[in-house]
Amino acid sequence: MPARASRFKALQGAALPEYAPPDPATGVSTMRPALAFALSIALAGPVAAQDPCGMGGCADAGTAITDPLSAEERRLSEREVFLLASEILAVSGLVNTFKIEETMEVLNAAAYLEDQERWIGFNPLWVRQFRDLPTNDRWPLYAVVAHEIGHHLLGHTIVRGGSRPATELQADEFAGFALHALGANLAQAQALWQDFGATGSATHPARGLRLAAVEKGWRASAGRAGLALPGDATDPDDTAPSIRQRPDAATPGDTGAQAAPAVPxxxxxxxxxxxxxxxxxxxxxxxxxxxxxxxxxxxxxxxxxxxxxxxxxxxxxxxxxxxxxxxxxxxxxxxxxxxxxxxxxxxxxxxxxxxxxxxxxxxxxxxxxxxxxxxxxxxxxxxxxxxxxxxxxxxxxxxxxxxxxxxxxxxxxxxxxxxxxxxx
CATH class of the missing domain: 2.60.120.260 (Galactose-binding domain-like)
Structure with a gap:
């Protein structure tokens, strides 16, 4: 295991969450098992030891998860996360300068600093479950990486103290912004947060606040593009696509793109x-x-x-x-x-x-x-x-x-x- 990954405390008694594709009737994804803290995305600051708090809550320290992956699978997962980060950063006009590594000591991903460089550590087991899914079932993976990038870009990893409700909401909002820019509709953008705890804690806000933060970022991205926002803002199951299109552009069900009016x-x-x-x-x-x-x-x-x-x-x-x-x-x-x-x-x-x-x-x-x-x-x-x-x-x-x-x-x-x- 890489030496720098030892800064993370393993999570005791927490099974690795298995992603379930969205239910066809509701469009909502679920994670199994549905633990309040099952999705742990650690926010690691510039200090050596961090609490094992993450995107979905906190857990007690325990034994690291056994690594059953081959060296080749781990290499491919690291490359995939790097490319995902590049794709997310590109919609904001930024170049990917993050360092990426795999670690079995977090349940999915973590943002932290090491030797004045910005790192994203990820659990290759969690990434692997998305590898062969269709594009529209991979949005939770994009959301995880976008949330961690948000922590870095918003300066959270240079401040001591670990996870706090305010910083988690800011990272959630950035994730919503990036997911819209990548083409996720609102339900897809919010899928990762649907199973989080309904009540908040000293380190993490309540699920309703987090869903609202994701929606705020999602709609800010649409508004920045100068578009009419699709769907009703009060509807959490809004499935209108986030296509940045002209008023006369093709609707989502069309098989081809419409010709836009010629512009001199x-x-x-x-x-x-x-x-x-x-x-x-x-x-x-x-x-x-x-x-x-x-x-x-x-x-x-x-x-x-x-x-x-x-x-x-x-x-x-x-x-x-x-x-x-x-x-x-x-x-x-x-x-x-x-x-x-x-x-x-x-x-x-x-x-x-x-x-x-x-x-x-x-x-x-x-x-x-x-x-x-x-x-x-x-x-x-x-x-x-x-x-x-x-x-x-x-x-x-x-x-x-x-x-x-x-x-x-x-x-x-x-x-x-x-x-x-x-x-x-």
Whole structure:
């Protein structure tokens, strides 16, 4: 166990909480077992010993949880938390400079300082349970990391005293703000807090206050985008999506994005220069029945090869043709008219079968850049399922560039494969 992680006291008699996806009828997630302090996110200040208080309450010191994970699983979990932190910080225009480590001495995550550096420690067992869940069932994991980032950004980790109701509410509010910016609706943003204790304590506020803080941050994010807020502010089960869209943009049930009214170039405040593609770039028309325009890849075997990015055949992938595993590859979605993008859909790797999937390099981290100046960092999970993200902030764009920041290298082939990468 890393030496710095010993600052945390283990939690006695507390089983690791298992995340349960939202109930289809209520949209509310539950944790099992439903302990008042089951979700312990320790707030560690600059002193060596901290109380084991966290996001959901406090517990007595005891024996550390046994670590059944392999070294490879622990490495992958650490990388995933780092990328999640990068994605959360990117919506605030910040670069991720946090240090990330795994520790079995907290139930899920903790924020603390060590040698004048900001650390987030996490329990890889808690992270692992989210690895293969659909995007919309992973919001509690985003909420945990966002809450800890909030403690760092708000200066809580440089103040002695551990957890206090006021600082917990501030971190909750930041988490709500970040979750809206990432595309969570209000019910998804509040899911993590639903099982917290109804009454407060000397260190933690009551559940109602915490849910209100998350909602306050969520709505502040929507208001900052200059939007009409979806849903009734008094309804805790508000499921209206947090898509930053123009009044005439597509509704959440639409299968494609609506074309936004054309805006003269000289009046667009954040237009950026259209990126230049290399001589090896190949372009293909976007599929009929959707957005009009083309998609270009920085390298490809031909037009039909590029078209594989947006077709419905997940067993025929696009593969990059440059030397190396694919980091730095680029795709450019060039639209015929200005559009308000609604979602990104990705099917990672070569989906011919599981063996082909593991043999080729796969996507890990992406950056999306729009013609309106908006940027978004995306963390792609390493599985064969379809993954989707709400593209809040990409309204009135003429083009969106997709940059491959990092990949997971293949076991056999030094080639990046992507079965689907589509913007609607």
């Amino acid at each position: 170039a000289e009046t667009r405040p954040h237009d950026t220069i259209r990126p230049e593609m290399s001589e090896r770039a190949v372009c293909a028309p976007l599929p009929k029945g959707g957005l009009r325009g083309r998609v270009c890849a920085s390298s490809a075997l031909g037009v039909d090869h590029v078209a594989r990015l947006t077709d419905n055949d997940r067993r025929a992938p696009w593969t990059e043709q440059e030397p190396g595993p694919g980091s730095g590859s680029r795709m450019l979605f060039d639209f015929a008219t200005s559009i308000s993008a609604q979602r990104l859909t990705v099917v990672n790797g070569d989906n011919t079968d599981e063996k082909a999937f593991r043999r080729h390099a796969r996507l890990e981290g992406l950056t999306l850049r729009g013609s309106n100046g908006h940027e978004r960092v995306i963390v792609v999970r390493d599985n064969r399922r379809e993954q989707t993200w709400t593209l809040a902030g990409f309204e009135g764009v003429d083009w969106i560039e997709v940059i491959v920041d990092s990949v997971i290298e293949g076991r056999r082939y030094d080639t990046l494969a992507v079965a689907r990468l589509r913007i609607d």
